[in-house]
Amino acid sequence: MATEQGARRVFIGLILLSIALVGLIARPFFEAFFLAAVLAGAFNGLQNWLTRRFRGRQGLAAGVIVVGIIVALLSPIAALTAFIVSEVIKGVNFITGVINQRGLEGLLAYVPQALREPAARMLDRFQTESASVWQIVQEHVSAQGAAAAQTVGGVVMATGSVAIQLAMMLIALYFLLVDGEKLVAWVESVSPLRRGQTTELLTEFRRVTHSVLTSTLLTAGVQATLALVGFLITRVPVPVFFAAVSFFFALIPAVGAAMVCVIAALLLLATGHPAMAIFLAAWGIFVVGLSDNVVKPLLAKRGMNMHGALVFFSLLGGLAVFGAIGLLLGPLILAFFLSVVRIYERDYGRPNEHPGAPPTPPTSNSPTLAEGEEWEDSGAHAQHASEEARSH
Template sequence: MASDQVARRVFIGLIIISLLLMALIVQPFAKGFFLAAVLAGTLYGLHQRLTRVVRGRSYLSAGVLTFGVIVALLLPLTGFTAFLVTEIADGVRFVQQTLRQEGIEGLMERLPGPVRNLIDKVMERLQVEELQLDDKLQQQVSSTGGTAAKAVTGVVAATGSFAFQTIMMLIAFFFLLVDGKQLVEWVESVSPLRRGQTGELLREFRLVAVAVLVSSLATAGVQSVAALVGYLIARVPVPFFFAAVTFFLALIPAIGAAVVCFAAAGLLLITGHQWMALFLAIWGVVVVGLVDNVVKPLLVKRGLDMHGAIIFFSLLGGLAVFGTVGLLLGPLIVAFFLAVLRIYERDYGRPSGRPSDPPTPPSAST
């Protein structure tokens, strides 16, 4: 008996060591795998229906959905990023060419009136001669070449890391759709929990993930529409483009949709529309900025059996601890905690039925 207990303890230690080693292996791809699991859980019902349509060809259905994810999510983001990079590069090139060919006067003539007046006042206070300013600007443009090269290298490295994580996510997403059911059955078979408890926890995770993902997309849509109303009222140039930018950035909590409103307000300010800029900045804070804190918890609550305050603080807490992915991890951790308590109370807690009667106090005569 003692030898069996020692072997059991050693084997438990080996399991813990293997789990730690597995965590080290999975850690570089953890975010991609997590997002793949969320997407697979969200789209698994659609995968099953599409598999029946293509006569049981699960690989074909998973390939179609993977391609759909690429088209629906990655291509717009890639095109938007390429557009921004191109516009910024064209702007820098225009400034450099104007400075070389026409000098500071040519560049000043092309600036909006308020910006030109502000620069004139600064130049008067600093008492800088035009030739000196031209020389200094030329030197600055030349000296920033190395800094720009370093910035470009950093952007390329970040883009490469993002592309790698995205590829890992798509591969994991494909195989989770194809073999997800067998994986869940295997996890249930090796789980030390009672029969059905592991499946209940996994279903709870799927419910929370779907609710948070759908609410994030819906909230970004509501924020972009609210921002579009403000852009139209303030007469921002190309308002629909700014609304599209608002939608994409609303999906990134570290940046947020209100940042686009501030950028548009700054554009209005430098073009001489001070009151419209002030209105748009206030609109971005009061209307667009608060939508995320009000609409998202309400939308998540519709799909979950949790109090709105719990959802609100789980979203903020997850964001503070884990970053952007915490918007999913926060509610998942809270849902896991509540599900464990519920299962324990149901299967191991007090038996259902009438509670036992309290003990009768002794009589005063005894």
């Protein structure tokens, strides 16, 4: 017959096995579920407010938040795509019109002076070898057809993977907004920690994620403003649009707002403004780009119980280890460590450090109460003897 201790060990092993299996099936969507949990914690206040506005209909409130996030994600992409397509169409129409009126030589008048001579040589070579150009292009395309197909297939698969992760994140976010409080209560009830400790850790996580998300949005706004200043100084066309694109790219860690400044600098260089192009590229790299490393830690530490240096290195370390999602995971891991240490020190620290602990017993070198009384009596006796001596 199995003992109680043996059954407990077996059951603990079964629990650990079930946790490992659940982690295994959730691994493909880890980033989606993690981002959903982060956004659910960040939008918890808005969810409660909308629920009260909609008379207790949590599903409707969660749906409004999810739709708002979808619009916020798709609007910048749609605007950028429309702008690029319109500019490409304008460029094609301009080139076609110049060629129809002046021929290929007419395009040289619109090439910057520094690039005009190489462009003329390329044009002469194209005119002399125009008979075999199409054949060379066909051969090159045939030779590289398989590689091009693989590249296009990889891009399509990557795009589909991102779309699937985004869809899973939005679905998980909806259910977490609706039943998140019930989930937290269940985790608190089954947690082996003391009552309130699990909720305290989850509250700390929500506070850190809210601080990181807020600092990320504010930092993107600061970078977009700095980029707009550079665009206005260098007279980039449609500077407000480029500033909006800079805000969107500032939210992408691997790209950043500095990339938009560099692209705009290349446009200035191509239109014959080398001095402005150099200034804008330097402004984007050293002012816009580096401001992220200064502004974000300063803004993030205001909502965390951390030193600014800890926030800075947790952001960089998380980015280096986990990629873009490390900007959230890095501060969360450090906040988890500090919270666990703080709870342990408060609830399991030395007994003498607790407010209700008994006082420390006196040492052998310190006087006791009885000894103090004896010293007080001996002092009074000596004073009485001296008074008698003076009377005699």
